[in-house]
Amino acid sequence: MTTDVFEEHRSLLTGVAYRILGSAADAEDVTQETWLRWNTVDPATVDDPRAYLVTVASRIALDRLRSARHRRESYVGAWLPEPVSDLPDGADHAELADSVEYALLVVLETLSPLERAVFVLREAFQFPYARIGEVIGREEAAARQLARRARDHVRERRPRFDADRDSRRRITERFLRACLEGDLDGLTALLADDATLIGDGGGRVRAPLRALQGVRKVSAFLHAIAQERNTRRFLDSTGVDDLARLETGVMEVNGAPAAYAAVDGRVVLLLVLDVADDLVRHVYLVANPEKMSRLRAPASS
Known part of the structure; x- marks a missing residue:
């Protein structure tokens, strides 16, 4: 009992x-x-x-x-x-x-x-x-x-906005597509003027050590890491040497949609977006492997 x-x-x-x-x-x-x-x-x-x-x-x-x-x-x-x-x-x-x-x-x-x-x-x-x-x-x-x-x-610090789940997923999918296609204008259009990106690599994976502030810095950074040479450098830090094994998509994280990159089902990068008024206010980039151990890419990916 x-x-x-x-x-x-x-x-x-x-x-x-x-x-x-x-x-x-x-x-x-x-x-x-x-x-x-x-x-x-x-x-x-x-x-x-x-x-x-x-x-x-x-x-x-x-x-x-x-x-x-x-x-x-x-x-x-x-x-x-x-x-x-x-x-x-x-x-x-x-x-x-x-x-x-x-x-x-x-x-x-x-x-x-x-x-x-x-x-x-x-x-x-x-x-x-x-x-x-x-x-x-x-x-x-x-x-x-x-x-x-x-x-x-x-x-x-966290004002409440009415962004329903469908809207957040739609914007997350558009955001991921703009990143993958290297669409700088598309990224800029989705980001709020005062957008912030915070990265967590834990010192083990390449990630910004300080928060990036403003639409220009955030969009430029995301555009840069989507370039093949930079993607390869990032994957090298995760122990993956084959870019062809990389898969991307949108999954549920903490009850909301988030963009991910995975290798053999193992999530190596996560982008969680804070959306308000159909614009991305904050981007949380999580890449520390210790924080990915409980995440698996959806089987349908």
């Missing part, structure tokens, strides 16, 4: 940890550590297993996030969240799907660890403030204040 109770909540725990940490690998470690702790508890002494397990997982994730912040300070280039093709908790409704959107996870990286944990527990999972206060070791009033500050910060 102890195992059954835990398995009932496993996906929830992984989902909470992933949103707090932005790393699927770390989220799985948190879930495993939560299980080890749960296995030492007499379930008969726990009135609400769901609340108990989420509290334990959240505290473990919060401790890991504090440690990760120090490690990420020495990370080569920008650190971006680990993309996932399957939502950690199998979320199939709008509220949970929105809370794992890639652009939102990027914004959550700018919150303090406490603010991020509070935001996730309140906005994604609707935990009451009293319970959130218990999780983070603060009074309910302090939890409310942290939640308000986090919401204001996210609203300022």
